[in-house]
Amino acid sequence: MKVAVTGVGGGVGQSILKALQPTSHEMVGIDGDLLATGLYGVSSAYQGYYANTDKFLPFLEKVCDQEKVEVLFPGLDAELPYLAGSKSWLEKKTGTQVVVSSPSVVDIADDKLLTYEFLEKNGFPALETYKVQDYDDQLDFPVVVKPCQGGARSVGKKVIKDPATLEEFKKIPQAQNYVVQEYSTGKEYTCGTLFLDDFIGAIIMTRQLRCGDTYKAFVVQDEKIQDYLQEVIQVLNPWGPCNVQLRLKDGVPYIFEFNARCSGTTASRALAGFNEPLMVCDYLQGENIVFNIKEMAILRYWSELTVSYNQIEEMKLNRYLENQKNHLGGN
Template sequence: MIDRKINVLVTGCGGDIGQSVGKILNSLDFIGSLYGCDISDKNAAKFIYDNFFIGLPCSDPNYLNNLHEFIIKYKIDFVIPISEPELRFFSKENINKIGLAPLVTASSEALKVGFDKLFTAEFLKKENLPFPVTHSIDSVKSIEKFPAILKSRTGSGSSTVSIVYDNASFISIKAKEKDFIVQEYLEGDNGEYTCGVFRSKDGLTRSIIIKRELMGGFTGYGEVIKNEEISTLLYQIAEKIDLIGSINVQLRLTIKGAVVFEINPRFSSTVRFRDLLGFKDVQWSLEDMMNISVSEYKETSIGKKIYKGFNEYIQ
């Protein structure tokens, strides 16, 4: 039971995930005032956040001071950073609160492992969990088995992912992309899965598994499924990474079983879908940080389908 309303600031709120988080927070009765900021106002977030303002990029030397002053002025209780540059900045600088306002993020080890795809594969290998064979691109002279995946070691989204079928293509990309990794192509006809995983401070772990189809780099269609092998793997990852908070795990079912190829240590683009399906990891994260029992989870969404739509706003 929450006996008071809280003020929340969402930074980097202009993108798809930030707008989804805003819609979720607007539905929670324990939110007092909701604030959102982004480095641009050319997005629909200003229609979702009643208190929207333009902020500074995290690369600006005044970024932290600017946020600190805002947090004090408007009595912000919690800050939810959404954009990856901000999350990487906070992780690198080991910042978990601004002033008296804690940051609502995944725990430090999850951030460290998830934001580096080479570290992700090395972590899985070290913990004796299924992993895709992965190397930094500068350590590979030629590829022996095709197809292979080339993608940014630290970037996100499918725009930086290439499937190569010959060494000429590999060498061409290698000459331009020094930050890339070379990763085993995970074969199998059982599809790709995006999974939400939440773990509280006392170790309560919950997950949801969505078999998805990508459209424009995002989950355009999906179906909630039940799979004990995947569930067990997700729980093992949460425990071994000492997770507190919410992450998104992407995997494929292959001939050698469920293999994770990315751990995104943040709320994902399916966060709104998950909330509507009862997997309320934004709400649970806030409840856990307020040191109250997280709300009940009723797993009643197996078989339900999700479809990505659009909203239009005119000003």
């Protein structure tokens, strides 16, 4: 299949590309940044436009139609609301299957308060969460404050240990966009799930973080968490990959974040036998979905991609490159 991936300058987009590189699928990279690494690691690439511009969707339509793209994976959170709202339109115009969930699922995943309300409403364990302006000493300290919407890589997250510090925090202008959440010290898990009109499966990993990103990952088998993920995801009803962050508190899994997309650890999961982009492609081609998860440690590291100045100038001039031979992960 011909597969387009957006946001290939970031970790999610690049991880999708790396998961599909060893397969027979042909990839098209799209990103608004001229120097987005993934643009120079695929056979065909386009410098597109950012999601908040009026050129974003028309340009995607043009690329999908021109390249006869069969599947489109978004690689940036900022694109999800636009693609979710335009999914039917884009699919009808181009015949491209857009791997994105419904607007309601995207909204829940992007909003910490909506995540809490979804879990509470459906009887799932949830870490108590309040808007900062509505908070009135409901929780014991320490508490966590974090952006209500659009948070990534733990940016803006703070642990506050006493009421006085919280009162000072509430005075800053940005506080109105934050939530106060119950603090949990339990072991943290990052979980990849796949739902394609039914629950396909999940991979469970513990991790070590560096600057908010997964730096080392450890694949584990846990039947209790696996069953719980299936139960929650069947109610949430996403379409495609959905990343789930949770902590175990007194042996009970508490989800504190959904990401309604592929993850930055998609390529790592593929190495462990759970290749979400490949399974989506298999499903769309009517093939049986088979996976075999292997317990292992995954140690991530930087890798270099050399790009000629001529390639960059050509991309700058034409917003397009083709017949490239580079691959992410080194030449």
